[in-house]
Amino acid sequence: MVGEQGGTRRMLTGNAAAAWGARLARVEYIPAFPITPQTEIIESLAAWCAGGELAARFVTLDSEHSMITAAGAAAATGCRVFTATSSQGLLYGLEALWTVAGWRVPLVMVNVSRGLAAPITLEPDHNDILAARDSGCIQLHAETCQEVLDSVLLAYRVAEDPRVRLPVIVNMDGFYLSFTREPVEVPTPQQAADFLPEAQGEPEFRASRPLAQGVAVLQGALYSHFRYQMHLAQEAALAVHEEAAADFEQICGRRYGAVEAYRLEDAELVLVMAGSFATKARAAIDVLRSEGKRVGLLRLRMIRPWPAAAVAAALGHRRGVAVIDQNLSPGLGGILFQEVAATLARSARRPGVLRSFVGGLGGKDISLGEFRHVVDVLAAASDSEDLHGSELLFTEADWQQVQSLVQLAQFPETQAVPSDDGRSEVRR
Amino acid sequence: MLRIRFHGRGGHGVKTASRIVGTAAFLSGFYAQDSPIYGAERRGAAVAAYTRIDTKPICERGAVAEPDLILVVDETLLADPAAGVRVGCEFASALLVNSGKEGTALATELRLPCPILTLDLTAVVLAVVGRGSAQSAVLGAAACALAGLGPLERVLEAVQRELVELGLEADEQARNLEAARRVYADLSAVPARPRLPASGQVELHRPTLAKGAASRPIILAVGNAAARHTGRWRVFRPVIDQEACTRCGVCFALCPDGAITLDERAYPVIDYENCKGCMMCYQECPVHCISERQEVQAW
Ligand code: SF4
Ligand code: SF4
Numbered sequence: 001m002v003g004e005q006g007g008t009r010r011m012l013t014g015n016a017a018a019a020w021g022a023r024l025a026r027v028e029y030i031p032a033f034p035i036t037p038q039t040e041i042i043e044s045l046a047a048w049c050a051g052g053e054l055a056a057r058f059v060t061l062d063s064e065h066s067m068i069t070a071a072g073a074a075a076a077t078g079c080r081v082f083t084a085t086s087s088q089g090l091l092y093g094l095e096a097l098w099t100v101a102g103w104r105v106p107l108v109m110v111n112v113s114r115g116l117a118a119p120i121t122l123e124p125d126h127n128d129i130l131a132a133r134d135s136g137c138i139q140l141h142a143e144t145c146q147e148v149l150d151s152v153l154l155a156y157r158v159a160e161d162p163r164v165r166l167p168v169i170v171n172m173d174g175f176y177l178s179f180t181r182e183p184v185e186v187p188t189p190q191q192a193a194d195f196l197p198e199a200q201g202e203p204e205f206r207a208s209r210p211l212a213q214g215v216a217v218l219q220g221a222l223y224s225h226f227r228y229q230m231h232l233a234q235e236a237a238l239a240v241h242e243e244a245a246a247d248f249e250q251i252c253g254r255r256y257g258a259v260e261a262y263r264l265e266d267a268e269l270v271l272v273m274a275g276s277f278a279t280k281a282r283a284a285i286d287v288l289r290s291e292g293k294r295v296g297l298l299r300l301r302m303i304r305p306w307p308a309a310a311v312a313a314a315l316g317h318r319r320g321v322a323v324i325d326q327n328l329s330p331g332l333g334g335i336l337f338q339e340v341a342a343t344l345a346r347s348a349r350r351p352g353v354l355r356s357f358v359g360g361l362g363g364k365d366i367s368l369g370e371f372r373h374v375v376d377v378l379a380a381a382s383d384s385e386d387l388h389g390s391e392l393l394f395t396e397a398d399w400q401q402v403q404s405l406v407q408l409a410q411f412p413e414t415q416a417v418p419s420d421d422g423r424s425e426v427r428r
Numbered sequence: 429m430l431r432i433r434f435h436g437r438g439g440h441g442v443k444t445a446s447r448i449v450g451t452a453a454f455l456s457g458f459y460a461q462d463s464p465i466y467g468a469e470r471r472g473a474a475v476a477a478y479t480r481i482d483t484k485p486i487c488e489r490g491a492v493a494e495p496d497l498i499l500v501v502d503e504t505l506l507a508d509p510a511a512g513v514r515v516g517c518e519f520a521s522a523l524l525v526n527s528g529k530e531g532t533a534l535a536t537e538l539r540l541p542c543p544i545l546t547l548d549l550t551a552v553v554l555a556v557v558g559r560g561s562a563q564s565a566v567l568g569a570a571a572c573a574l575a576g577l578g579p580l581e582r583v584l585e586a587v588q589r590e591l592v593e594l595g596l597e598a599d600e601q602a603r604n605l606e607a608a609r610r611v612y613a614d615l616s617a618v619p620a621r622p623r624l625p626a627s628g629q630v631e632l633h634r635p636t637l638a639k640g641a642a643s644r645p646i647i648l649a650v651g652n653a654a655a656r657h658t659g660r661w662r663v664f665r666p667v668i669d670q671e672a673c674t675r676c677g678v679c680f681a682l683c684p685d686g687a688i689t690l691d692e693r694a695y696p697v698i699d700y701e702n703c704k705g706c707m708m709c710y711q712e713c714p715v716h717c718i719s720e721r722q723e724v725q726a727w
Contacts, residue, residue: 001454011447011454119645122467176489180463181450220525276489283487287628365490369630392635399633406642408510410655 001186005253012184014177017145018084018110018170019044020184021152023054024192025108027082030058031070036122038112042084046250056082056258056394064093070098071107072167076213078158078203081107086129086174087114092252094132100167101136101230103214106159106199107167108152109137113275114174115362120338123363124173126275126327130303130335131262136230138168138237141262146184147301148172149417150254153187156196157244163236171281175363176276185250195251234305241302258301263289267296268319269378271371272340272353274300277326277360282373295375300336315340316349318379325362333390334358353381359393366393429482430620431492432571435513437499438473439468441564444590445499446477448568452586453481453578461486472661474511481575492516496620497574498523498542501549501563506538508647510656513697517542521621526550526563542621545574547614556607557600565591569608574616583612652685662705668696672717675723679709679718 003009012020018041022030030049032042046053059069064085067119075081085093090111100107111132114122138158142148143371148170155168172178189197203212217223249255262282271281278299288295298314300307315321321344325334332338337356344350357374359366369395377391389413432449436442443464450462465478467562478492494516503525505511517523525534526549535544549566557565565587572583587608592600641648644711652658668679673695680688687703688696698709710718 011450011460175463175465180461180489181447182461182486183454183459220496236567279487279489284628286487363490365493367630368626368628370632372628373630375630388674391632394633394635396633399635402625410641410649 005185005187005191007185007187007191007252009183009421011181011186012145012186013040013179013181014016014142014145014148015040015112015179016181017149017184018172019097019153021110021149021170022082022108022184023048024149024185024189025080025082025153025156026193026198027054027056027108029071029074029081030056030063030081031067031074031081031083032058033064033067033085033089034062035064035086037114037178038084038086038110040178041110041112045082051109060168064089065096068093068100068109070097072096072103072105075100075105075107075167076103076203077205077403078199080160080199082109082152083107084110084112086112087116090128091116091131092298094135097132097135097167099136099214101200103234104165104230106156106165107161108155109167109173110148110152112174112178113170113171121362123175124275125361125363126171126325126328126335127329129169129171130327132169133304133335136166138164138166138234138305139171140168141301141303142177143179143276143278143299143301145172145177145182148177149184149254149377149427150248150252150256152251153192153196154241154244154248154256157247158241160199161237161240161244164233164240165405166230166233166237171275173276173363185252191251214369222360234386238302238305238307244263256301257310257313258409259304259310262297262299264296264298264314266294268294269375270296270298270315270318270321271299271374272300272315272321272323272336272338273326274303275326277324277366280366281324282369284324287368288372288375293375293379303336306339306343310391311340311343312347315344315351316347318351319349320353320381322355322357322374322378324357324366324374324393325358326357326358328361328390337390353378355381356390356392358390361392364394364398367395370395372408429486429490430495430575431481431488431495432434432481432499432575433492433495434477434479434501434567434571435505435511436475436497436563436567437505438475439562440475440501441562441567442477442501443711444562444564444594445567445571446479446566447593448583448586448590449479449481449571449575449577450570452568452583452648453479453575456577457670458482458633459484459486461489463490463545465491468565472663474505474508475686476512479571481577486688494519494623494626496521497571497618499567499571499574500525501567503527513542519623522618524570524574524615528566543618544620544660545615549611552607554608555671556610557603561600561604565608566611569612570615572716573612573615574618578608584608602727605648649700651687657701658685658704659699659701662703662723664705664710664711665723666698666703666705666707666718667721668698668709669717669719672715674715676714676716678712682708682712684708 001009049058115121151170197331323337434442446462451459453460462479518541524545527546528548531546687699
């Protein structure tokens with residue numbers, strides 16, 4: 001089906017959209033390692049490489065650690081690299097991620113968010129991707145399958161810009177996007193080529209020309225210099241992304257910002273979220289608006305670089321702001337709340353109340369009722385004193401479910417219950 | 429918005445069915461969204477899939493808790509609370525069960541707050557497609573008919589697109605299309621049930637620190653769950669020939685589910701309530717004294 005912007009409109013999963021993004025970017029090297037719920041991405045790319053639709057070298061590696069190292073090394077030779085991972089895989093490759101970011105090489109990786117073990121789950125939350133928060137990689141968090149595809153293309157423009165030269169991670173939620181099909185407009189190859197030309201510039205690394213990168217500096221001042229350069233390159237990426245987004249809009253008709261506002265103009269109370277659960281917030285906001293509540297949404301799309309100015313401008317003058325983090329730093333609470341709060345603490349105008357919620361852990365639904373609760377808490381709060389940490393969005397119905405499943409697993413026939421002093425007592 | 433929920437077991441094709449409906453709706457110019465949900469992938473495990481259809485962009489994601497239509501491939505799932513077939517059925521305008529029983533008889537048996545329909549999809553698949561085939565085409569066609577998606581040609585195009593995607597051979601595609609055609613002709617659209625807007629009132633639960641093991645993800649019961657017997661998952665049953673067994677203990681050491689214990693004479697004993705039939709013991713026994721028997725009750 002021909003789409004509104006001249007591309008082809010199809011039903012695609014988030015995983016298929018990611019693969020299409022890489023295909024349209026005409027990537028040349030794909031180091032891969034499978035992990036649910038990401039594997040379909042590399043399966044699609046492998047099939048296209050085998051079928052000749054994509055002229056890339058597809059290589060399976062022995063682990064995510066090798067995979068990310070190979071991706072960085074290949075990117076250093078100037079070829080366009082794509083890779084993908086998820087959850088435990090991302091964490092396994094984490095050391096290499098810091099390293100290749102420090103090499104200052106452009107590559108694009110898709111992470112399909114999945115809650116971290118233990119306990120094990122396949123469903124999403126953002127603790128995996130936020131573990132990579134300080135790696136130096138740029139992070140774009142997608143809400144829809146369309147945005148996954150478009151963000152991969154945008155990511156190459158940002159990563160390869162000489163002012164930036166950093167890896168970009170595009171994040172999507174497992175299941176809620178990865179395995180969910182929705183209509184996606186796939187740009188034409190011409191549109192993609194107009195937006196994203198061939199990788200520019202002389203490759204620094206070539207065969208038979210030994211060079212060194214990621215060298216040892218063993219000296220604080222040098223180390224500080226190079227690390228701070230990464231920080232400055234991240235900051236530069238804000239403007240580079242804006243430029244790329246403007247070009248993208250010209251060619252493909254869709255516009256992406258570092259943050260996205262929904263019904264924010266006259267909103268007194270604002271929810272702040274990232275990822276595909278923001279879609280649920282939109283539906284809830286429509287209902288609450290129909291009841292006369294002036295509620296809006298600020299979606300954080302770019303987490304690194306942190307769009308401080310946009311966040312401050314969108315939130316500073318509100319009556320109440322609630323950050324709903326789909327992640328948990330045990331002992332602290334929601335992670336993005338800390339960043340929003342730090343930004344607002346330094347800005348000229350601050351919202352009347354600021355509250356922190358944690359929801360959607362391990363893919364748990366955030367229902368209309370839970371959004372309503374958040375808004376009620378904001379509306380009732382009168383001062384900004386709140387040192388209670390983050391409130392978990394968890395209903396009585398969730399609690400009933402937990403109790404019945406725990407019963408199922410630990411039926412008290414032969415149940416060993418460790419007593420509080422640590423010794424086990426066995427009951428029969 | 430129209431919300432459809434499919435229930436089946438791994439291998440039945442509910443994911444493809446949800447995609448057939450999504451594609452049929454998409455080809456008809458609607459906004460559509462389809463997605464499956466499953467745990468660790470395993471043939472025979474309970475699986476659900478969802479399709480949402482609307483005239484405007486869809487602002488819902490994930491599980492369908494308030495379905496307009498429910499389709500169930502395997503009747504036995506109705507008895508498994510963990511499969512969640514009954515969740516939100518008070519919203520449904522129809523629950524279609526793949527069964528040879530009369531709809532009215534099943535309705536009396538189940539006593540659910542929604543209309544029950546039955547259709548023997550398996551019989552159609554056996555007659556037209558052949559033994560051991562997935563039910564995706566007939567299930568997708570059934571959902572399209574109940575949802576009022578059409579005409580038939582567009583539904584069949586959707587079926588074909590999804591079967592091509594799966595890599596089915598041309599003759600198998602043709603047989604599935606014929607089966608889909610029959611099922612589509614047997615059913616007609618059910619009118620949507622008027623529903624009140626959701627109040628969206630929930631009671632929040634404030635967690636407190638649980639005592640001892642209750643705060644940790646740990647199962648202290650034998651097997652994988654005290655009240656859920658994973659022995660039903662088996663396709664093959666390992667059987668030890670005690671005459672030939674040398675009591676080497678290899679099977680006991682290697683069983684990944686702890687389903688083998690040693691008796692007082694050190695002979696291995698299999699706990700069939702919890703043995704999942706992975707057949708690791710069968711493969712590893714050095715003297716090959718473990719045989720495999722097909723379970724009669726295979727899913
Ligand atoms: S079949 Fe697998 S689960 Fe069953 S007893 Fe043998 S090793 Fe254990
Ligand atoms: S592996 Fe075979 S021989 Fe050894 S204890 Fe088990 S059944 Fe007996």
